Amino acid sequence: MSMAENNSTLLEKLNALHDRFEEVSTLISDPSVISDQQRYVKLTREYKELERLMEERSEYSKLISGQAEAKQILLEESDPEMREMAKEQASECERKIPEIEERIKLLLVPKDPEDAKNAILEIRGGTGGDEAALFAGDLFRMYSKFCEQKGWTLTVSSASEGAAGGFKEIVCSVTGADVYGTLKYESGVHRVQRVPATETQGRIHTSAATVAVLPEADPFEVKINEGEIRWDTFRSSGAGGQNVNKVESGVRLRYNWKNPNTGEISEILIECTETRDQPKNKERALARLRTYIYDHEHQKYVDDIASRRKSLVSTGDRSAKIRTYNYPQGRVTDHRINYTMYNLQAFMDGDIQECIDRLTVAENANRLQQTEL
Numbered sequence: 001m002s003m004a005e006n007n008s009t010l011l012e013k014l015n016a017l018h019d020r021f022e023e024v025s026t027l028i029s030d031p032s033v034i035s036d037q038q039r040y041v042k043l044t045r046e047y048k049e050l051e052r053l054m055e056e057r058s059e060y061s062k063l064i065s066g067q068a069e070a071k072q073i074l075l076e077e078s079d080p081e082m083r084e085m086a087k088e089q090a091s092e093c094e095r096k097i098p099e100i101e102e103r104i105k106l107l108l109v110p111k112d113p114e115d116a117k118n119a120i121l122e123i124r125g126g127t128g129g130d131e132a133a134l135f136a137g138d139l140f141r142m143y144s145k146f147c148e149q150k151g152w153t154l155t156v157s158s159a160s161e162g163a164a165g166g167f168k169e170i171v172c173s174v175t176g177a178d179v180y181g182t183l184k185y186e187s188g189v190h191r192v193q194r195v196p197a198t199e200t201q202g203r204i205h206t207s208a209a210t211v212a213v214l215p216e217a218d219p220f221e222v223k224i225n226e227g228e229i230r231w232d233t234f235r236s237s238g239a240g241g242q243n244v245n246k247v248e249s250g251v252r253l254r255y256n257w258k259n260p261n262t263g264e265i266s267e268i269l270i271e272c273t274e275t276r277d278q279p280k281n282k283e284r285a286l287a288r289l290r291t292y293i294y295d296h297e298h299q300k301y302v303d304d305i306a307s308r309r310k311s312l313v314s315t316g317d318r319s320a321k322i323r324t325y326n327y328p329q330g331r332v333t334d335h336r337i338n339y340t341m342y343n344l345q346a347f348m349d350g351d352i353q354e355c356i357d358r359l360t361v362a363e364n365a366n367r368l369q370q371t372e373l
Contacts, residue, residue: 128207
């Protein structure tokens with residue numbers, strides 16, 4: 001694809017998004033949208049993302065026009081001063097255009113909707129007994145300091161202390177802006193190499209702790225399309241006097257529900273004859289349908305979190321590591337991007353943003369490769 005074609009493709013994408021930006025701008029000032037809190041929050045987030053793209057679009061359009069204008073001057077103008085200015089303008093645009101294109105492409109890569117969520121942070125001592133629990137305590141201190149720097153709130157939900165200090169296991173909730181999108185890179189096995197406080201011979205031991213970062217669940221809502229419920233009524237049977245068999249107060253509902261675990265569609269059948277009042281029976285049947293679906297869909301969420309936790313932390317085995325903290329050398333190595341820092345003390349004091357930034361860049365480059373623009 002030529003540069004001109006690439007420019008026009010990107011501009012087409014941005015122009016199409018401009019229409020959506022205008023639409024969202026109108027929607028977020030609509031009182032009916034503002035009153036629907038969930039929709040309003042979602043649209044406000046979309047507005048912020050599109051606003052960044054529109055700022056880049058404006059800058060990008062100026063550079064494309066500036067480049068075209070400079071080329072035109074060079075074709076038509078003979079005045080040396082004008083030609084010199086046009087050359088400078090063309091060369092500046094040529095330098096800036098690829099940079100802004102990279103930024104725009106990254107912004108166009110679909111974001112993980114979970115990135116903006118709060119997170120659950122779980123740290124467990126793995127291989128290495130007391131020393132692993134002590135290291136889990138050090139990691140907890142590191143994340144506490146990092147959260148403090150970010151202005152996030154960290155709350156301990158549960159903790160089991162190690163015999164010599166630290167934690168066998170500690171679970172916290174972290175709330176703030178873009179918590180999960182930042183902390184998700186910390187999931188995995190963290191390996192430490194150091195001389196434990198209990199070691200009399202001065203030998204270096206290797207132990208490990210596991211970290212799992214999970215997105216906080218949204219308030220769980222059951223969505224039922226009431227228009228798809230098929231109702232019929234029947235006469236109740238049983239005790240209740242003369243009215244029971246004469247009036248069709250019993251209700252039966254049928255609803256085709258798609259099981260999120262299997263994708264299969266099955267018919268739910270619920271009958272209700274609890275009262276002699278048909279509207280009340282309908283209400284109760286609906287409540288039972290809602291409970292049935294909640295139980296089954298919430299179970300999927302519980303199962304998803306369990307399997308995600310399992311895939312994140314492996315087994316706590318020292319070999320399946322994402323990062324090594326080597327105390328004698330004052331070194332931290334992130335094995336996913338093969339990046340080594342010699343600032344162990346500062347790192348353990350919560351100075352981990354640079355490493356997270358590098359992991360983010362690596363992930364974005366990977367996602368960019370997979371997205372055809």
